[in-house]
Amino acid sequence: MFDGARFEGGIAYPKPGEMDALRIFDKAVIDPILKGDSDQHDEALKAVEGGAQVLKHQMRLQADSLREQRFYRFELIARRLQSTTHWSERVSSHLFGWLADYGLSVSRPLGWLVVTMALCATAYFGLARSAGLLDPAGASQSVRVAIAPGHYYREVPSAQELILGQVVDGPSQRLNALGNASASRIAEAMTKGPILFAVELGFIPVSDPISHHTWAKDLSAQDSWQSAVFAGLRLAQRLLSLILIFLTALALRRRFQIG
Numbered sequence: 001m002f003d004g005a006r007f008e009g010g011i012a013y014p015k016p017g018e019m020d021a022l023r024i025f026d027k028a029v030i031d032p033i034l035k036g037d038s039d040q041h042d043e044a045l046k047a048v049e050g051g052a053q054v055l056k057h058q059m060r061l062q063a064d065s066l067r068e069q070r071f072y073r074f075e076l077i078a079r080r081l082q083s084t085t086h087w088s089e090r091v092s093s094h095l096f097g098w099l100a101d102y103g104l105s106v107s108r109p110l111g112w113l114v115v116t117m118a119l120c121a122t123a124y125f126g127l128a129r130s131a132g133l134l135d136p137a138g139a140s141q142s143v144r145v146a147i148a149p150g151h152y153y154r155e156v157p158s159a160q161e162l163i164l165g166q167v168v169d170g171p172s173q174r175l176n177a178l179g180n181a182s183a184s185r186i187a188e189a190m191t192k193g194p195i196l197f198a199v200e201l202g203f204i205p206v207s208d209p210i211s212h213h214t215w216a217k218d219l220s221a222q223d224s225w226q227s228a229v230f231a232g233l234r235l236a237q238r239l240l241s242l243i244l245i246f247l248t249a250l251a252l253r254r255r256f257q258i259g
Contacts, residue, residue: 049082065254116202117201124194127226128226202237205238216230
């Protein structure tokens with residue numbers, strides 16, 4: 001409708017919510033095209049794409065960044081549905097929509113970031129457990145070796161030390177200070193290590209949490225398939241986190257941009 005149109009002045013555009021605008025666009029524009037003559041699909045969708053570009057440009061002139069982004073979304077959707085669009089562009093458009101609602105949503109990329117951290121934490125725990133580094137059953141039987149007469153001992157890393165990624169090199173606390181934690185409490189404590197690791201790597205992708213997580217350092221040093229998967233998973237989480245943080249920052253910038 002607006003393809004090739006020119007405006008002498010501004011546009012008084014109604015202000016529906018984002019979800020309402022998308023439903024109106026789908027119901028009033030896209031659905032009739034897809035239900036019509038299949039030979040005319042591409043031609044009609046190209047006209048919609050051109051009209052969205054015109055309106056997007058007009059919103060930019062009016063310094064209306066949110067509605068500019070809205071018409072950019074309509075433009076991408078119309079282009080994605082055309083049969084002549086390359087498959088890689090279609091996939092990228094779908095991902096942009098799923099992950100960030102085409103740059104309009106702040107909460108969606110943050111939600112995906114939390115989901116990514118939860119999945120990675122579960123995977124990290126499984127890898128460490130299968131490599132024998134986090135064993136709740138064996139952890140309840142602390143191995144303590146007396147190094148001097150009296151009450152001081154050197155011990156294998158406890159669950160609490162695994163959480164903090166620390167190993168006591170010298171004489172540790174008195175035996176009665178170590179306590180007799182139950183196996184269930186130790187198992188609960190051990191799960192916090194991978195959770196903290198995934199959260200650190202998720203919110204600060206450029207960091208290196210391995211340096212203060214003993215279990216992660218040991219897993220990385222192993223010559224095993226778990227170590228290889230661990231390295232690949234860390235890289236994947238870093239890349240996904242960087243993308244999602246960037247999309248969140250982009251949406252925040254648009255939302256609070258001053259025209």
